[in-house]
Amino acid sequence: MTEPITTPFGFASTADEVLAGVDLTGKRAVITGGAAGIGVETARSLAAAGADVVLAVRRVAAGEQAAADIAASIGAQRVTVRALDLADQDSVRQFVADWDQPLHILVNNAGIMALPELERTAEGWEMQFATNFMGHFALTVGLHDALAAAGGARVVSVSSSGNLFSPVIFDDLHFAFRPYDPLLAYGQSKSAEALLAVEVTRRWAGEGIHANALNPGAIATGLQKHTGGLRTPKERQKTPQQGAATSVLLAASPLLDGVGGRYFEDCAEAPIVSERPADYSGVAGYAVDPGNAERLWSVASDLIARRGTGRLPRRPGSAEPAQDRPSGWYDWGGGGSCGRGRMAMAGRLPGRLLLRREDSDRAPLIVALLLWVMFDAMPGLWRSVRRSGESGVPDQLRHGQRPR
The missing domain is CATH 3.40.50.720 (NAD(P)-binding Rossmann-like Domain)
Incomplete structure (x- = not known):
C-alpha cells in the first residue's frame, strides 16, 4: 500500500x-x-x-x-x-x-x-x-x-x-x-x-x-x-x-x-x-x-442511455449530428462511425445497437463476432433445430398429411 x-x-x-x-x-x-x-x-x-x-x-x-x-x-x-x-x-x-x-x-x-x-x-x-x-x-x-x-x-x-x-x-x-x-x-x-x-x-x-x-x-x-x-x-x-x-x-x-x-x-x-x-x-x-x-x-x-431517444446536439469536431446517443457514445447499424476505442454494448435503440466508446481498439473484433453470429452460427443452429425437430415427426405430418 x-x-x-x-x-x-x-x-x-x-x-x-x-x-x-x-x-x-x-x-x-x-x-x-x-x-x-x-x-x-x-x-x-x-x-x-x-x-x-x-x-x-x-x-x-x-x-x-x-x-x-x-x-x-x-x-x-x-x-x-x-x-x-x-x-x-x-x-x-x-x-x-x-x-x-x-x-x-x-x-x-x-x-x-x-x-x-x-x-x-x-x-x-x-x-x-x-x-x-x-x-x-x-x-x-x-x-x-x-x-x-x-x-x-x-x-x-x-x-x-x-x-x-x-x-x-x-x-x-x-x-x-x-x-x-x-x-x-x-x-x-x-x-x-x-x-x-x-x-x-x-x-x-x-x-x-x-x-x-x-x-x-x-x-x-x-x-x-x-x-x-x-x-x-x-x-x-x-x-x-x-x-x-x-x-x-x-x-x-x-x-x-x-x-x-x-x-x-x-x-x-x-x-x-x-x-x-x-x-x-x-x-x-x-x-x-x-x-x-x-x-x-x-x-x-445505462441510466443515460435509457433516458430517451431524442435528437442530440452536434458533437464537437464531428460532421454528423450525434443522433439518438449521449455524447461520447456510438451507434452501430444506424450510420454512426466506429472511431477509436472499444465498443461496449450498452443498450438498444429502435433499429440500431447503441455502443459506448471505451479505451482500446476492439471494434473490429466485435464486428467480426456479430457477423459470424449472423451469417454462420445462427443459420447452422437453425438447421440443427429443424433436423432435431423433424426426426421425431411422422412422415404424414412432415408432408402435410393427416394421420389415420
Whole structure:
C-alpha cells in the first residue's frame, strides 16, 4: 500500500497560498457552481494564477456578477460564464456540444444538500443524486475528448464528509423502496462523486487525465440552507478561501502531477476509515473502492442511455449530428462511425445497437463476432433445430398429411 500523500499545506491554508508561484497561463478551466461559495474562490485563485476560467452555472446573472467581482479583484478579465443546469441532462449535453477547445481543468464543484422532501428529475432520478453525481458524470464523460486534447488534464470532484453517511445503494438509487432521508440521499451522492474520481483515473490515466476527490471542510455557504445553517464548532470552520485550498491543490498544484484516484482533505490525502469518526474526518472505504467505482460508471452509463431517444446536439469536431446517443457514445447499424476505442454494448435503440466508446481498439473484433453470429452460427443452429425437430415427426405430418 502506498504512503498517504502530504503537502506543505494544511487546514488553515488558503487557495491563494497553495497556488503562489504557479503559472497557469494558457490553461483553461471549467468550474461548475462557480457563482457562490468556494466555487467563486476556486475561480478567483485559478484566474489570478493566469488560467482562463469558465463558470458553468444555473443562474447566469449571478455568474456574471461573480465574474465581474473576480475581474475587479485580480485586475484582469479571465473569467467568463456559460449556462449549465446539472439536473437537466439536455442542458449538460448542450454545454458539451458547445465546447470546442482543449480543457485542462474540470472542477465538479456544484452541489445541493439535504432537500427536505423527495424531489425527482424528469427521468425519475432522485434530485441530489441527479445533480451532484449524474450531471457531473455526464459532463465529465462528454468533455473527455477536450480533456484528452489538453495533454495532461485534471478532474476534481468536490465531495464532502457526507460520504460517511451512506454508500451508493445500487439496488435503490432513487428511493423507490427506501423511505427518503435527506442526509442519506446527500451522502449517497457524495460517495458517488468520490467514486467518479477513482474510475476516471482508472479509465483515462493513460491519456494523461487524472482525477481526485476532496472534502473542502466546513464552510458557511448557501449549501446549508435546508439544515438550519452550519453547526460545526467554530474552531473547525473554514473561510471560503480556505475551503477552496484543497480544490485548487488538486486542480493545479505541481505537487500532484500524475496523482489520481485519491481522496483529500485539508490539503492532504485522507485516511480510509471503516466506521464514521466523531469528527467526520476521513473517507469511507466504499467511497474509494475500485469495484464500486466501476459498477457505478456502468450503472450511470445505462441510466443515460435509457433516458430517451431524442435528437442530440452536434458533437464537437464531428460532421454528423450525434443522433439518438449521449455524447461520447456510438451507434452501430444506424450510420454512426466506429472511431477509436472499444465498443461496449450498452443498450438498444429502435433499429440500431447503441455502443459506448471505451479505451482500446476492439471494434473490429466485435464486428467480426456479430457477423459470424449472423451469417454462420445462427443459420447452422437453425438447421440443427429443424433436423432435431423433424426426426421425431411422422412422415404424414412432415408432408402435410393427416394421420389415420
